[in-house]
Amino acid sequence: MHLAILWFRRDFRLADNAALQAALRHAETVIPVYIHETGTGEPWPPGAASRWWLHHSLAALDQCLRQKLSRLVIRRGDVLEALQALIRETGAVQVHWNRLYEPHIATADMKIMSTLHAQGLVAESHAGTLLHEPAQLKTVMGQPYRVFTPFWKAFQRTVTVTQPLPVPEALKPPGKWPASLGLGELYLLPKLGWAKQFADFWQPGEAGAHRQLRRFLKRALADYPQGRNFPGRTQVSYLSPHLHFGEVSPRQVWHAVCGYAAGESHLENGAGAYLRELGWREFAHHVLVHFPHTTTQPLYEKYRHFPWREHYQSLLKAWQQGRTGYPIVDAGMRELWASGWMHNRVRMLAASLLVKNLRVPWQEGSRWFWDTLVDADLANNTMGWQWSAGCGADAAPYFRVFNPVLQSRRFDPDGDYIRRWLPELRRVPEKYLHAPWEMSAAEQSQAGCIIGKDYPQPVIEFSASRREAIAAHKQLNAFR
Ligand SMILES: Cc1cc2nc3c(=O)[nH]c(=O)nc-3n(C[C@H](O)[C@H](O)[C@H](O)COP(=O)(O)OP(=O)(O)OC[C@H]3O[C@@H](n4cnc5c(N)ncnc54)[C@H](O)[C@@H]3O)c2cc1C
Incomplete structure (x- = not known):
């Protein structure tokens, strides 16, 4: 009986799954496998929010497979070694997977493919991402x-x-299933209760999608x-x-x-x-x-000389905690913390404030997003941050520094978004909601929100920091 391993990576679906269809074309029996890589060489291991998603997505995939009389075999460790162990244990003669395009993953895949080919196995990657x-x-x-x-x-x-390709009717189980770890043994869920509330926002898995x-x-x-x-x-x-x-x-x-x-x-x-x-x-x-270097370095060489602020830890922390004093940005950072996601408009505003007004290196913002976004994606996140910093492909021009107050008035005119994520501003009158520091002392008391106590003063003055950002960018013209 021909047996194929279907190696799931980030293609947790049965519909439109080219690797699954290829495995079924060539083999009577397919063994679905997920291998959790634990080596130290992985440059971008999933962040905490992604791990929460991964846990639930794997659980959902296993359920879908079980409805087809199959199941997900879970292993951990070096991928090539884990695949080879499975091949030995099951007698599989083929391995199929869907391609991923992160450069370090693509390089590792080539090695896996050539090793399996050298052993006389069929090893094929397919398009589907x-x-x-x-x-x-x-x-x-x-x-x-x-x-x-x-x-x-x-x-x-x-x-x-x-x-798209159809969902297969049924998946024939092997005579004997290879051993599998329990999902809990991957320890993907964050230890702190922080991510528990993500479930109020999301339903990971094919049905939820x-x-x-x-x-x-x-x-x-x-x-x-x-x-x-x-x-x-x-x-x-x-x-x-x-x-x-x-x-x-x-x-x-x-x-x-x-x-x-x-x-x-x-x-x-x-x-x-x-x-x-x-x-x-x-x-x-x-x-x-x-341009694989762009995950950590600017696309354009001259931006390596950008004069970032030297001591920025307290500013970075205020930004991460949603305590910059700019309500639209703080609302976004709190949305991120609570739900693992942030609206695109607010991602642009939060990133602009960090890299342009606070002059914190974009890599710091990118790393924070990597850890806290459930959609953290190396390609999209890198592009989003380089775009915001003005140093990447099709980037925002250096003189475009989003004004968080004007943007907030324009895109959250009734303040619904701000009130949702910043409870301390709920009673602030609409006309001050976007710039609460403009309230008089009496108005602050009446709104139950004392600026500097219940909600911070802006950590930076917008106009002066905008001028500084533009001047810093202009200096770069000296470099090629
Ligand atoms: C600083 C910054 C960081 C970002 N980091 C990520 C990230 O890690 N992961 C991520 O998926 N997106 C990222 N984005 C892009 C964008 O914010 C999100 O894709 C979008 O907000 C996701 O919500 P949605 O699915 O409702 O989007 P929709 O508006 O419904 O768009 C549909 C889909 O199109 C794609 N898309 C939309 N906008 C973009 C974009 N600007 N770049 C690339 N793809 C896009 C996404 O896959 C998205 O799901 C980032 C943007 C910025 C400015």
């Missing part, structure tokens, strides 16, 4: 893209997004182009962690959006705007693959 192969598109000069719009035009011109996708199409797609900018509204898809962990594929999302909007002229703009965001995800991976 992205809509295209990130090395596929090149400029007319044969170079990788660094600007989104031409990348997106080329993508739309040349990439055909094929239909599809529930979220349906909700988005029905309630939010039509107004997505405008609504997506307002953090107080639920007008985005919240699919980022589901996409990151592969509980739904971008191809499934793409076709669900196109299918739902087909023939509905009022949905045309929403669908176009949404697919473009999926395009940013593709672009982020394109940039990461071509």
